Amino acid sequence: MVIKRLVEQDAENYLALRLEALQNSPESFGSTYEEEKDHSVDKYKTRFQSQDSFTFGAFEDDILVGIITLVKEPRIKLRHRMSIVAMYVSPSKRGLGNGKALMNEAIRTAKELEGVEQVYLTVVTTNKSAKNLYTSLGFETYGIEKRALKLDNRYFDEDLMVLFL
Template sequence: MNIRLLAPNDSDAYRNIRLMALQKHPEAFASSYEEETAYSKDVYKNRFQTENSFTFGAFENEELLGTVTLLKETKLKLKHRANIVAMYVSPEKRRMGIGKALIANALEKAKELGEVEQVYLSVEATNEPAKKLYESFGFEVYAEEKRALKIGNTYYDEEHMVLFF
C-alpha cells in the first residue's frame, strides 16, 4: 500500500471513489451523491492544487482504495486549527490498516504545517469502527449534534471530535 497526496491527474480516480462513498454511505457525509455527480473532474483537480487543502490517497497496484482530506483554517484567529473531512475506505479493504495510515498521514501533515495545534472532525454517531479509529489517535468527543444530517425522513446524529497536539 502506498499513501500519497493526490495530484490533479488523480481527479478521475478520486471522483469515482468519492461518488461510491456518497452513494453507499450517504449518512457519513454532509455532501450528497446528487450534488457531487454534477461536479466536473476540474472541481477535484482544483481541490488538489489549493494551498490549504491536502487530500491523501491510499493506493494498491495503482488502484485508489481510500482517501482523507486535511483542511487548514485560513482566518487569522483560526490558523491554529485544521479539519479532517471526506474520510473513506472501500468496504472490501476495511480492517486492513488503510484508515489508520490515512489518518496518520493527515495528522503528520497537520504537524508539519507548524501552526496547527488542534484538529477537528465529525463522525456519524453510530459509526463505532470510525470512532474507535479516531479515539486510537487521541481524538475526544467534545459535542454531539442531534439530527445533524437529514436524508429523506431519517435524521443522523454526529459526534464532533478534537485532537490537541
C-alpha cells in the same frame, strides 16, 4: 499499501471513489450523490493544487481505495486549527489498515504545518468502527450535534471530535 498526496492526475479516480462513498455511506457525508454526480473532474484538479487543503489517497496495486482531506482554517483566529473531512475507504479494503494510514498521514501533515495545534473532525454517532479508529489515534469527543444530518426524513447525530497536537 501506499499513501500519497493526490495530484491532478488522480482527480478522475478521486471523483469515482467520492461518488462511491456518497452512494455506499450517504449518512456519513454532508453532501449527496445527486449533488456531486455532475461535478467536473477539473474541480478536483484545482482543489489538489490548493495550499489550503491536502487530499491523500491510499493505493493498493496503483488502485485508489481510500481518501481523506485535511483543510486549513483561513481566518486569523482559527489558523491554529485544521479539519479532517471526506474520509472514506472502500468496503472491501476496510480493516486492513488503510483508514489508519490515511489518518496518520493527515495528522503527520498537520503537525508539520507551522502554528497548527489541533485537528477537528465529525463522525456519525452510529459509525462505531470509525469512532474507535479516531479514539485510538487520540481524538476526544467534545460534543454531540443532535440531528446534524437529515436523509430521507431520518436524522443522524454527529460526534464532534478533536485531537490536540
